[in-house]
Amino acid sequence: MHDTVKVLIYILIAVAVTNGIRILPITLIRKPIKNKFIQSFLYYVPYVTLAVMTFPAIMEATQSPIAGLGALLLGIVAAYFGLGLFPVSIICCVAVFIIELFV
Amino acid sequence: MSNTKDKGAFLKGMRDGLPIGLGYFAVSFSLGIIAKKGGLTPVMGFLSSLFVRASAGEYAIYTLIAAMGTYWEAVVISVIANARYLLMNAALSQKFDPKTGIIKRLLVGVCCTDEIFGISIAWPGYLKPSYTFGATFVAGPMWALGTALGIVAGGALPTRAVSALSVALYGMFLAIIVPPSKKDKAVAVAVIASFTLSYIFSIAPVVKEISSGTRTIILTIIIAAAAALIKPHTTSENGGGADA
Structure with a gap:
């Protein structure tokens, strides 16, 4: 107790x-921030922070680092061609599943 | 009129919250295994995950409970593991329509997790709070459920499945950072610099001892500040932050 x-x-x-x-x-x-430096800083924050959290963490999340790397590359390609959040996520998951069958 | 629009945003939030929830499920399931070592019951795991919703923060606190650390340590570790939300929500504060009330702003703030932040900042123009609420409405309970099931079922899920599910979150991050990188070269350079420095920080002597939460904060400040100095960016009138 x-x-x-x-x-x-x-x-x-x-x-x-x-x-x-x-x-x-x-x-x-x-209030909206007027200072140009802070405005620019906050513009970059989301992309930088998500990028820092993605790599190399994606390679540490999977059983095999190569599967994580494969998911990263395929995810970048899929997102580059305009696929949305859900399709890109699924592609990454499937990529890991398939790659880990072979490594 | 604005009511139907809000409803649409809420539904869209629920839709985007689903892949987040699926990714959460895998992560929080493994978190549940750690929570069990700290003596949490499934109900306690469910409630703590529902109200905290922070992977690194919860990992730190469950580990601390298992080690029976002091309450003071619990405060300090919660601050360090979650300090990145200070930056994220400072960025989110610029995404609001100036007419958005304080209650809605605070609720959006509470909803903020790495992933919910990611999709909220990607919303074109001013953020519709109901979008963030919709996503949290779906993803939050899945996060909590994953923790509870992790406590109950421990290692029942096949490792292969956990491994595949665990990259769902990163896939989403990529879907958020790649399209703006395509449009704005400065963002692309910042993203590449982030990948590179983050990798170096994870392997280089001395700096690799820094925890991943702290690494995120340090690198975010350095890289975003450098980018802001080298390539200033002024936001458009209709919506701050990362307008699409």
Whole structure:
């Protein structure tokens, strides 16, 4: 019982801190930013942050790094030719499944 | 009129939330296995995942629980593992129609995960909050369910299936970053630089000891700042951030 309470406290801390971090910038920044540097910086943030999180993590997520690399390359090609979120995801998953049959 | 439009955005959000949810499922399932070591019941796993919705953050906290770390450590690790949301939501704050109310803004902020952020920032023009809500409405419960099932069923899912499912998230990231790279060469260069530096940071001595969450923050700040200095970009009038 005592342990359950302890675990619940940990969880409450995670919920409070994580969501607090999420709403902090939204509470502080409510107007369009005029500063050209910050505007440009925030324009690049999403692409840079997603790219950093994708590679090399995609090679560490799969059983075999080669399968992850294959998924990366096929995903880039599929997205380049204009396929949407779901088709690109499926292509990556299938690529890993097939490549891992052979490696 | 705006009601039907909002409904359309919500439905579109639900549709885009589905692949996110599928990818989540694989990740949160493996998270459940770790949560079990910390003594979480399936219900506790479900609720904590539903309200936290942060892979790195939850991984850190479940590991800490298993090791019975201090509450203070729980606070610090939650801040570090989730600090990237400060940057993401600063970018999202610029995606709102100036008329969007504070409650909706805060709710969008709470919905923000790496993936939900990715699709929200890719919404053309001003963000429709109902799009973000629709995606979270589908993906959030799948994330929570995956954790709960991971606690219950442990290693029942074949490794091969987990391996394939685990790249779904990255596929989505690619679908978000590739099209703008095609249109704006500066974005393409920034993306290539991100891949390269991220790889170097994962293998080079000393810097490879940095956790992946912290690496994301450091590299995002350095690369986005460099790009902003070298190739400034002013957003169009109708919608900030990454307008499509």
